[in-house]
Amino acid sequence: MPIFDIDYILALGRNDRCWCGSKLKFKRCHKDREHEKPLSLGEKLAFGNNISKRETCYAPKSLLPDCNKVIKSHTISKSSTLKSIADSTNHVLGLKQNLSNFQKNKENLRFEKIGINNASTFKGFCKKHDKLLFSCFEDKPFLGTKEQCIALTYRSVAKEIYAKEEAIEAAKFMRRNADRGKSIFFQIIIQKDIYPYKLGSEMALSELYKIKSNLDAELSNNSNDSYNFLVIESASPLPIVVSSITNPTHNFKDEHLQDLASLEEVAEQLVFNAFTSKRKGFVVFSWLKKAEVIDKFINSLLEINKKDMFSYLVNFFFSSAENTFISPDWWNTLSTEQQQKIEALFKVGSNYTEERPRNVLADNSITFAGWEIENLYRVT
Numbered sequence: 110m111p112i113f114d115i116d117y118i119l120a121l122g123r124n125d126r127c128w129c130g131s132k133l134k135f136k137r138c139h140k141d142r143e144h145e146k147p148l149s150l151g152e153k154l155a156f157g158n159n160i161s162k163r164e165t166c167y168a169p170k171s172l173l174p175d176c177n178k179v180i181k182s183h184t185i186s187k188s189s190t191l192k193s194i195a196d197s198t199n200h201v202l203g204l205k206q207n208l209s210n211f212q213k214n215k216e217n218l219r220f221e222k223i224g225i226n227n228a229s230t231f232k233g234f235c236k237k238h239d240k241l242l243f244s245c246f247e248d249k250p251f252l253g254t255k256e257q258c259i260a261l262t263y264r265s266v267a268k269e270i271y272a273k274e275e276a277i278e279a280a281k282f283m284r285r286n287a288d289r290g291k292s293i294f295f296q297i298i299i300q301k302d303i304y305p306y307k308l309g310s311e312m313a314l315s316e317l318y319k320i321k322s323n324l325d326a327e328l329s330n331n332s333n334d335s336y337n338f339l340v341i342e343s344a345s346p347l348p349i350v351v352s353s354i355t356n357p358t359h360n361f362k363d364e365h366l367q368d369l370a371s372l373e374e375v376a377e378q379l380v381f382n383a384f385t386s387k388r389k390g391f392v393v394f395s396w397l398k399k400a401e402v403i404d405k406f407i408n409s410l411l412e413i414n415k416k417d418m419f420s421y422l423v424n425f426f427f428s429s430a431e432n433t434f435i436s437p438d439w440w441n442t443l444s445t446e447q448q449q450k451i452e453a454l455f456k457v458g459s460n461y462t463e464e465r466p467r468n469v470l471a472d473n474s475i476t477f478a479g480w481e482i483e484n485l486y487r488v489t
């Protein structure tokens with residue numbers, strides 16, 4: 110545990126454990142950091158470049174001996190989904206993933222135009238296994254089969270693992286470098302910012318590894334029976350696409366579901382995807398059958414009138430995920446008030462260190478249109 114106390118730090122001996130929580134000796138960590146050369150933009154960029162080259166294959170362990178070349182996978186399908194929301198220049202709106210967006214102060218977050226070739230990519234599967242695992246929904250129309258739902262879920266979890274592993278590397282890099290050349294006072298402020306982010310990412314990652322090993326077993330045995338799925342569909346594409354995983358604390362009626370701060374209980378997870386397949390729009394929720402907390406969440410969604418549901422989904426998507434992309438054409442049809450609401454929701458969704466404010470999902474004072482839900486069914 111780090112100790113952010115200036116008197117404690119000033120009294121540290123060379124061989125004592127460093128105050129920052131790195132587990133290194135003080136002399137090998139923060140001693141004299143105020144005299145080091147400050148972190149340069151070039152170093153930040155080099156780190157970002159390096160980490161974006163990271164390649165791995167998250168296929169189930171039993172398949173790994175057969176891996177071939179790792180490819181740039183899209184966590185959200187480019188050919189069908191991203192294209193369906195792109196503007197005439199093939200751009201979507203979203204948040205660029207880079208080191209400066211990692212920092213805690215997200216007050217200035219703005220959606221940026223991103224070319225669909227670069228939106229939402231990760232090097233998390235080899236070519237062979239990407240095809241093997243995901244062609245069931247990438248190359249065929251989505252029909253809500255169990256096989257398609259579980260594959261979709263698997264990719265979301267793998268993407269999240271990749272992102273969290275990256276976040277931890279970024280946090281380590283920042284812990285070692287961000288406070289170089291700063292006074293002890295500022296070192297404390299900076300380390301205080303990084304610490305909960307790193308801790309939160311590590312906790313989330315260990316939970317994700319468990320989820321993945323469970324899914325690995327399902328895929329390897331072809332059992333597919335520990336998950337529930339809810340599919341919502343419409344004849345037209347959604348103006349928002351997303352692929353992520355979250356642990357809801359409240360449902361759509363603002364009823365409390367679970368505490369994220371509890372150390373005894375592991376928070377239940379909900380995987381969600383919004384995408385296009387053959388010009389139809391889909392939202393798919395996936396959760397473990399034993400996750401009763403998530404049942405309550407889904408039930409509160411199902412109580413909402415179909416014609417109002419899209420608006421509540423907007424609340425949910427933006428307040429729960431960073432990996433969200435918007436149709437620029439749809440964005441331009443929104444009023445300033447609506448755009449501001451989405452930006453505010455997005456700040457909630459990209460803040461890892463503070464608890465979500467209550468009532469985020471239930472607040473329907475500003476509503477959205479743009480997707481009419483036609484059909485809704487469970488896959489069990």
Ligand SMILES: [Zn+2]
Pocket residue numbers: 127128129130131138139
């Ligand atoms: Zn240190």
Ligand SMILES: [Zn+2]
Pocket residue numbers: 166167168172173175176177234235236237238239
């Ligand atoms: Zn592979």
